[in-house]
Amino acid sequence: MSPAPESKQDRRPPYQHAADELRRDILQGRIKPGEQMPSIRELQERFGVANMTARGALNVLRDEGLIYTIHGRGSFVADHGAAGEFSVGYTPPAWYLANRDKTPPQAEQTEGSPDGSEATGATLTEMLTALRDELRALSADHQELRREVEELKSQQSKSQP
Template sequence: MTPASSAKPDRRPPYQHAADELRREIKAGRYKPGDQLPPYRELQERFGVANMTARSALNVLREEGLIYTIQGRGSFVADYDGTDADYTPPAWFLGNKAQADRGAEPAGKGKADSPKSADPTLSDMLTALREEIRALSAEQQELRQEVEALKKARQRPRS
């Protein structure tokens, strides 16, 4: 990581620096939608930060909707319009985040998902598929934990 070029020191936390650099690389096309990002260990070495700092950097990008993570597989670049030089988080992310901040149910859960017509757009379908994949991944993890618990219970000697 290169130091800030301005005379005024940058007081942002290290995870923000790492997130900014990764965001720039995604926007520049080094990582394309679907590409896997380097694992935490490589990010630690590259940016000279701790494991939790690398995780925090990826959390920032995940919250922005730039990446998604599949447990046990890694972090991947989400679909976005790569031609847009000034990336802003997608509307579905901003809508869900705003509703979550208010304690409301996220968009896409009710009947009236958007003010648009009932005809879903490609973006809406991709968003729905991402949410479904995340839910299935969480369910898979729960099932794995149940299987492990059953295996442990089966291995215990009966008295």
């Protein structure tokens, strides 16, 4: 049921191949932050895999912090910077770090100070994480409202003579 791997030497499971392609789509901007991920059924058709394999691919991306799931609504792409910077708490897989382009990462522009700024940094990280979570929830609500508007428009057009 699973498609043959691209290379006979690459014996990774099919869910990893699907996760890799979806990760590329996200990082290259084909699926934008806040957009809903394809459904499990769509992933099954796209990759020619079973239900659990498609779910496994989404689980990998969720564990990496690239997507988040809202029960009853679906999975959505998490926010990341325009330069491909990862969201707070995202840890890219080791193979990605080993194979990405060799450009040096941007240096952080924070200065250490003995006045307890490390504690402030931790608080800032917590605040950013809370804001990110709030934005995710608002994005999901926005998607839901869009669907409701489309449904209302279609009902209205059906009821008009």
